Amino acid sequence: MKKSVYICLLLINTNFLFSQTIEEKSIFLEQIIEQIAEKSEEDIDFTELQENLEFYHQNPINLNNCSREDLQNLYILNSYQIEKLLQHIKKNGKLLSYLELQSISTFTVETIKLLQPFIRISEVINTHNILSNLQQYIILRDERNTQTSKGYIIDEEGKSYYLGKKNKSLLKYRLQNKYLQAGITAEKDKGETFLGEHQPYGYDFYSAHIRIRNVGKIETAVIGDYNLQFGQGIAMFGGLGFGKSSEVMGIQKTGNIIRPHTSSDENRFFRGASLKIKVIPNFDIITFYSYNKIDANITDTLEGEELTYSSLQNSGMHRTENELSDKNAIKQQNFGIHTNYKIGRVNWGISYINNTTFGTIDRNLGTSNQFDLDSNKNSVVSTDYQYLYRNFNFFGEIGRSENGGTAQLHGVLIGLDKTLSASFMFRDYDREFQNNYSNSFAESKTQNEKGFYSGVEFKPNLNWKFRSYIDLYQYPWLRHSSNTPTIGTDFFIQSDYKINRNTKIYFRYKNEKKEENTNIEYDNSPIIEIQKKEGWRFNSIFKEGENWTFKNRIEISKVQKNSVTENGFMFYQDVKYKPLFSKLSFSVRYTFFNTESYNSRIYAYESDVLYGYSIPSFYGKGKKIYFLLKYNIIKNTDLWIKISETIYDDREVIRSGWDEIEGNKLTELKIQLRYKF
């Protein structure tokens, strides 16, 4: 009864729910993004994900005539649900109403609600003109700290350590419709010069691409910059991949995709061309070729102009003479192929990638990293599969690198009930497995790791949701931070409760245990000890009327490292004003944090200008306040302004090295303009 009332509401109130779901969707994504940021040591660019959502919101996917790729791009459905949906349509014919989705295993009202703004089931008149319905926009963004850090202070000789100005600026152009996408991204990081001797072309980084989709036998063709995603990511996975997160059913990657490189990551992408063709209805091939210059640390130039390099750089920072000398220092060539064959309910893929760096590698390998890639050439071959049997979705990949090292991963997603799903995954990556492009499910990387993951998601009714996972893993060989083979455990549990239509809360507990070197030494070598990290989080979201949203979070962290226990605490209050039909919207947040050191730091996702993101880590003692405003100046032009200020109570100097700032205040300013046409 309750359910049918709900469905009626759903039908009547679609317009109202529309705007609400976008909000919910972004909350849903925030959680995942935060978790990825906590895990990864490098900065990950989430631009692409946000751009996809925005695009599909304006151009909803027709479920009755869509590819797996479209559904994957939404990041709402997991691969089990995608397979079930496609199978349902194949078996029962076209969907007639959204309600029909409820008959598919694990599609709850909640899921359908999340999906709705991005999908439709009716046919619109399809013009086959690839230039029809073009949407274009230009974005200009500038961000800076008002305080000057040490690197920008001009010394007696009239020079500063960083050559450029302290602002970061971004220019982005995009043209897009159902068939065609083209884009240019140009970026200058903080401290990089603009024009002049070091940057004759203006910006430090330029990226461009043209993509064509669904034209004749061509499924996708990209010229310019792109990323590739094959299988489960053992051979190749560029761009964003979700690993361990609160989405316990999202552990399967679904790679058979060419994605244009739209973010401003300056090194991890391919430059060249890539093509995906449907040879026969059940068989498609992706081929690619890439030739580009990447950043590397050059140690020597040998006779015959052959370069010697010690490592490849990924930071993309070119602020000093030194960093500039590493820029585009070495050429790299990549090519490869991925085939995917669909036989009944089985998807079977084969990948081959080959990469050559034109130089001689001269790495100084020690005991722990002796199995790392120590050659300027490498190739990887792998095979991946996916098989849907009843309510079981099996998947996996086995790969082998040129030196003979292997890596494998096998998993299953099970829909046990409409309200209950479970996921399991086994992974075994050799210490000898070498591949710079892999990004498969792992605690650290696709090398020297073995583990078993189990996850459960349970939604007993419309108001409650429980999720939990356990990951037991081991590193069979030494690591940078451990002098012996070690083990580790991750435990996660979250319960979400919807008090009423306007109020939602969740509670989360996380526990990570990992063996690592301590600072205690015995016979001149550190002792291995279990390092413990615990986190408790309470989060609430409350909507007042149609326009106001209030968010609270309390988070406590506890870290046990080197036999010392540290605690951390963070609290924030967030207020968002977003009326349905208004030119103005804004959000304000006040964060208070107090952690004993960097080890007990706490991450929190912050609202940002469109296509921007920020996930700062809070440590030390202090407070932060930010104000974000969006204003629709004239019909096609939007303006975003974000001002934030962090005040530390426990220090007189912020940051260290050349980024050091005198005083205890840090003010950041971000301005963005978008013109749509």
Added chain:
Amino acid sequence: MKSTCYYIILLLIPLFSFGQNNFINSAKSLGIGDCYTTQEGIWSIVTNPAGVSNNKEFQVGIGIKNNFNIKELSSKTVAASIPSNSGVFGLSIQQYGFELYSESKFGLSFSKSLSETFKSGIKIDYYNTHIQNTENRGFFTFEIGMKKQLNRNLSIGSFLHDPLRLSTNSDIPSIVSVGLQYKVNPRVNLYSETESLNYGNMNLKFGLEYQIIEKMYLRTGYNRLNNKNTFGFAYQYRNYIVNIATYHHQTLGFSSQFSINTYF
């Protein structure tokens, strides 16, 4: 060499049995992360005697448990349930260890359904610890168990072992446990349980059981205190039921448990 080996194992025994009762477990409950409080069937004679109170048939079963592939850390169980007009009687004989060190447990239980939704059981135990050439001591204690079906899907169970600390051997702990069983659908059950050993040392367990086909069950679970992710399997062939469960310890390797029971 062999004696050194024995000596090491002997030293390790309290470590593996720390806070752990070597007898309150079954292949069925290991599969779901040791959630035993809400279990039913013959094996609940050794876990929570309330669970056997609905048994209509005469049943016997044998079980073997092996820890970390070390022969000396094995245990054996024989159990039988005998229905009568007033309730169900249960008998269990269990033995753990090897000739240098061994523990035995003899149990006699009585279980009865007090209403359609309420089951209860009580058990008298005799424990005996034998260390070669040193000592041979025993003591009596008791267990009490209950299970209540709260609604169509949810049941709660509770279990007390040696609540008065009659044990003279501190290695055998007092246990208080409370477990929940949630029937998601006729084929799927979720379990969770908290267990307190010696009125401290809280343990948290989760389990999931899935009846994949009519006569086959798949199980998995997680035991927080021991950090073990367990897996189990059960198959019924005519009137024989086989249970198998296993888990992998990150340092010590695999442990497994097997049982077979039949009814007449």
